[in-house]
Amino acid sequence: MPTTLPYVSLPLDQEDIRYAYGPDSAPRTGVEPGMLEEIRVDASLMFPGTSRKVWLHCPAGVSFSDDCAVMFFNDGWWYLDPDGDVRGAIVLDNLAATGDIPPMIGVFVDPGVLDGDGMPTKHRNAEYDAFDAAYGNFLLDEVLPLVAQRFPISGDPRMRGICGGSSGGDAAMTAAWYRPDGIGKVIAFNASFAQMPGGNPYPSRLESELARSTRIFLHAAHRDLNWNARDHNWFAETLETAAALSRSGYDFRLVVGDGGHSPNHGGVLLPDALRWLWSEIAQK
Template sequence: MSLPYAPLPVSQDAVDYAYGPDSTPQPGVVPGVVEQLRLSESERFPGTSRSVWLHRPAGLSAETDCAVMFFTDGWWYLDPAGDVRGGIVLDNLAARGELPPMVGVFVDPGVLAGEDPPAKNRNAEYDAFDDRFASFLLEEVLPLVEERFAVSSDPMMRGICGGSSGGNAALTAVWTRPDAFGRAITFNASFAQLPGGNPYPALAGTGSPRGFRAFLHAAHRDLNWNRREDNWFAENLETAAAFARAGYDIRLAVGDGGHSPNHGGVLLPDALRWLWNAPSGVSGV
């Protein structure tokens, strides 16, 4: 494979990556159908409510055994005018058979009841190193998906994607619940702010490999990139290195710029293609 030459930017700070064609609506690609649901309460996160959007690509039958891809930060990742444009990406890749039949599930972080102004429960949900968020998806969100679609029970047919603290949630989901999640994407994850510090460099080589596949992204000018402590950039590199040494199937992409969703959004089509590894025209993985 020969890749075209692309010069490195001189400055690594104010870098803005241009979106490729998979991140914009394409001629002949029929947009998928999006359904918004409202969860007015939660057992795993009492006192919270949130919205969830289900994305079904054109042509997907409710009877088709399908994969499911969860996205943290719901609307932020689905917004067609936003930095990630998840629905557009799923439509374009599905139209070319580059993903298995798949439902996209975009889950907003919880909002705490009684707060004025409304306060998000995002960090409590995404930065906790335990199985609560993964179990919330499995017990409170997935049943809503299963009411509408024939979702596969195979963990390798279930993935999760997130950025910043959402990246923490994605990796923690596959780590704590490998019985239910087999694929993860993390964009400039905030491993440095996990309570008690980043556990993954020490844990990656312990026990039997959990068998998941992960695409990780690091931003060279992420928060505290040149400091000894709380270094977002270094923590992502060290996490990727630890999983590589432990024999996990990972891919690491490093870009310039700071703690921004821009590069992750640009990478999403390629991250999904690699994560699911379905050659063009293949309907399943």
């Protein structure tokens, strides 16, 4: 059966766009909020000198007799905040209640902070924009064991995903790229591939290396930074990454919206991005 979408007119102004949230992004009557636990990571082998907060979210009614899926969220509190642009825990609660995702632990990881003589310094860009294995190793080797102390989690990379926006989108792609053994699904909203040191590595690497089994949801904003510039064009870099994924045979989905470099559209898309990303698991 074909899917018929309701008609929506295109806005003439592509700059000042804000998308309305759907019902999965607000608390729903009859859906019990999940459990939330805050932990700290004050020592890291991968990122020495950093400290950060991590929040673990477990939807109500999850059976702890079975191994759970895991979804990492970069920029932890920003993606967790119930009054913010993404509202991750609310979305996870609603999708778990309808069975649209498998039993899943949400792991919301803040970027690291360095304490330089009493002056906290954000370590976000150093962790998120780098094209190396460090961040993926940190999540799988340092954060995931803390999750496993509390919940039975699956060892199957197809049961592990990661989500992020802007530089957090870079980190999501790179963590899965370097650690396909531990992370098999990616959501990248408004990724800032253009500002990665040395430039966006993905188009050339995707075309020259064997395809991984990673499933990827990409989002781009038509008026992202430098959208009509020859260099450092954030919109174009995501499109070129999507084209390389297509030519390389990846199972991916690209959604392009209007507006600029904002988390709003990504937050609106999160419920459907999770549904699509986990659909082959949830339907089994």
